[in-house]
Amino acid sequence: MPEHSILEGQPFPRGATFTGEGVNFALFSAHATKVEVCLFDESGQNEIARHTLPEYTDEVWHGYVPGLQPGTRYGYRVHGPYEPQNGHRFNPNKLLMDPYARAHVGELRWGPEIFGYTVGHEDGDLSFDERDSAPFVPKCVVVDSHFVWKPRAANRVPWGETVFYETHVRGFTQRHPAVPEAERGTFAGLAHDAVVEHIRQLGVTSVELLPIQMFLNQPFLTDKGLTNFWGYDTLGFFALDPRYLASADVDEFKRMVDRYHEAGLEVIMDVVYNHTPEGNELGPTLSFKGIDNASYYRLMPADGPGRRYYINDTGTGNTLNLSHPRVLQMVTDSLRYWVTEMHVDGFRFDLATILAREDHGFDEGGGFLDSCRQDPVLSSVKLIAEPWDCGPGGYQVGGFPPGWAEWNDRFRDTVRAFWKGDASAAAMAQCLTASGDKFNRRGRRPWASVNFITAHDGFTLADLVSYNDKHNEANGEDNKDGHSDNRSWNCGAEGPTEEADVLALRARQQRNLLATLLLSQGTPMLLAGDEFGRTQQGNNNAYCQDSEISWVDWEGIDTRGQSLQAFATSLLALRRALPVLHRTRFLTGDWSEVAQGKDIVWFNAAGEEMQAEEWDAPHTRSVAWLISGQAPSSSIQKRANDASVFVAMNGWHEGVEFKLPACPDGGVWVRHIDTALEQQDRATVDSSSYTATGRSVLVFVSSRDAE
Structure with missing residues (x-):
């Protein structure tokens, strides 16, 4: 295609946009002197044309090529x-991927050609490599969005x-027989x-997918025959990873x-906007580093040679610079694309503290958080933060602004410790009521606390009660990777066992943990497969395991797993049916004139209200509470008429007899859950007390009709 066939085009939208008659290319770079778009044949291997983008408007290079069609390969x-010492690493010998590309073709081939400097040179990254990287990198693809x-439906x-x-995506269906x-x-x-039917019948509402945007495998994994299974190394923020596409x-x-x-x-997406696979000064030049390194990444202060080095708040080598308006725009453009073009319903942000960190530190009024809050598209979907990173002031649970929900790792750690026998009743009570001490501010609601006991990172539920220690030998790091503080307990035997008593205790502990998760105020998150006892064989860091360690074993679900699934399903149904289990106001224990009672009352086993000295007493290993269905459910003082719930949790290894409080609805208590039972049934309680087996949960629901 001759050079003169390119027209001036428009500086917006960014990326390669098919207009119906051709393609408009637009690329931000504040410090470039020239930008060329290279076109390739269908194989992506042979360059067939090269055009210099003719216009430069507001730091955006742009041009329009008539006649190009969807499917065009480019870079x-x-x-x-x-000038690495000044933050600039331009090298036109390196073919770069478009940050706004909607699709990619081909795989990255690791080799010295993809580095902007000469690997092994005595000057290190200050040297300059003249080899062409085009044969080694994926090509971008023009997409028709129709x-x-x-x-x-709703x-x-x-x-x-x-x-x-x-x-x-892969782990859930790789072994599904249907x-x-x-x-x-x-x-x-x-x-x-x-x-879909399994998920729907279970009773969850929102499927959160681990990263699906285009990501890379690092050679330190592939050299060992492993892979980046979780996908937390995104390079294409607008593109699906090709490995998840059948077609x-x-x-x-x-x-x-x-x-x-x-x-x-x-559908919720787990997204990684905190770093890229380009690493530090010794990493490859694949996209952002070669487009405008000084704008896209947070670099060390400019005094002396510092601009050569990267701020590494992520622990991966680099940190995206969301303080730069064009980088911030790219991220918010990406989020809007996934909502408006792909119709997703929200995002979980990996290491979200980084996204809110400005030069002076974490700022709940920072540019990114403010952008999301005021944006009419982004403010209408679910936004969930992983509120920590390894940078300064990195732990920010409860610190995000209104409109955001946050993963609550304190819930995870406290609940695990309680059922192991190590946590106080006071710490447990905070978690059971959506951690109001952290989240009850600025009009935030209980749903802001995303409660979880297990997640992709760590033990599965079955492994949490089957292993005292991690077993990550398959990762090839001498079992040194992954967390060592898991607050797990093997119930008497490490790993697989045939001991009936141990298996029975493990099953009950799984029921206890699931019950705690789903009976707590806040937003529960369930790890896929926990509902039927999925195991990773004790591996608590399966990030590199595209293998049976990570794949859900659907055909291996035994009778015990089916029983656990039925229990989880019944718990989720109970949660849906009882508004008191997911109040939209924080439960504080305050007196309500409307209900003529407290919104929540805490009891000891004797049926008396808990006193201050009891909460942190070392012998207190049980906790019970009553939520009245008569309490107002909103600030509009309308008396609710929901069922009331009384829950008793016995974390002690011996049985505890709980005196039942008077039923506030003038009815009777009906037992719905007793985790000491393998099969759940409902039974009217016609006595004033009920014995909770050692390590068990009881749930009673008020009823005006004796059953």
Whole structure:
């Protein structure tokens, strides 16, 4: 294609946009001197044309090529100063991926050619490499965004009714017998009727997918025959990772989202906007580093040679610079794309503290958080922060502004410790009521606390009660990786066992943990497979295991697993049926004139209200509480008429007899849950007390009709 066939085009939107008659290219770079777009044949291996983008408007290089069609393969070469000591690493010998690309083709081949400097040179990253990287890097693909969506069956799930279900596209379906082999591990497999029906019948509302944006495998893993299974190394913020596509068609993802919405389920994306795979000064030049390194990354202060080095608040080598307006724009453009174009319902942000860190530190009024809060698109979807990182002031649980929910790791640690026998009743009570000491401020609601006991990072529920220690030998790091403080307990035997008493205790502990999660105020998150006892064989850091360690074993679900699944399903149904279990106001124990009582009352086993000296007493290993259905459920003082709930948790290894309080509705107590029982049934309680077996949970619901 001749050089003169390119026109001036427009500086917006960013990326490669098909207009129906050609493609507009637009790329931000504040410090480049020239930008070329390189076009490749369908294989992505042979360059067939190269055009210099002719215009430069507001630091955006742009041009329009008539006649180009969707499916065109392309990449950029960006010219400018190669001055690492000043933060600039331009090298036009390196083909760069478009930050706004909607799709990619080909795989990255690791080799010295993809580095901007000469690997092994005595000057290190100050040297300059002249080899062409084009044969080694993926190519970007122009995409036609047209898609006919089905009418949505319902609006998004209200926060107060939300239950997250964290899963992995490949790991969840790779061993599912009902999914055709060619579709296993893909979006098509995740949309299979059998998969969707399992999730829907379980009773969760929102499926949270581990990273699905285009990411890379690092050579330190591939050299050991391992892979970046979790995907926390994003390079393409607008593109699906090709390994999850059965059809190499981005519409496959849209069809999956359509199917989930049809089933009344939300789709939540786990996203990684805190770093990229380009690493530090010794990392490869693949995209941002070669487009405008000094703008896209947080660099050390400019005094002396500092601009050569990267601020590493992520622990991965670099940190994206969301203080820069164009980088902030790219991230928010990406989020809006996934909502408006791909119809997702929200995001969980990996290491979200970094996104809110300005030069002076974490700021709940920082640019990124303010951008999301005021944006009419982003403020309408679910935003969930992982509120910590390894940078200064990195732990910020409870510190995010209104409109945000946060992963609450204190809930995880406290609940694990309580059922192991190590946590106080006072700490447990805070967690059971959505950690109001952290979140009850600025009009935030209980749903802001995302409660979880297990997640992708750590033990599964079954492993939490089966292993005292991590067993990560398969990761090839001499079992040195992964957390060592798991607050787990093997119940008497490490790993697999045939001892009936140990197996029975493990099953009860899993029921206890699930019950605690789903009876607590706040937003529960369930790890996929925990509902039927999925194991990772004691591996608590399976980030590199694209293997049976991480894949859900659907055919291996035994009778005990089916029983646990039935228990989890019944618990979720109970949560849905009882508004008192997901109040939209924090429970504080304050007196209500309308209800003529407290919104929550805490009891000891003798049926007396807990006193201050009892809460932290070392012998206190049980906790019980009553939530009245008569308490007002909103600031509009209308008397509720819901069922009341009394819950008793016995963390002691011996049985404890609990005196039942008077039923506030003038009815009788009906036992719905006793985790000491393998099979649950409902039974009217016709006595004033009930004995909780050692390490068990009891749930009683008020009823005016004796059963």
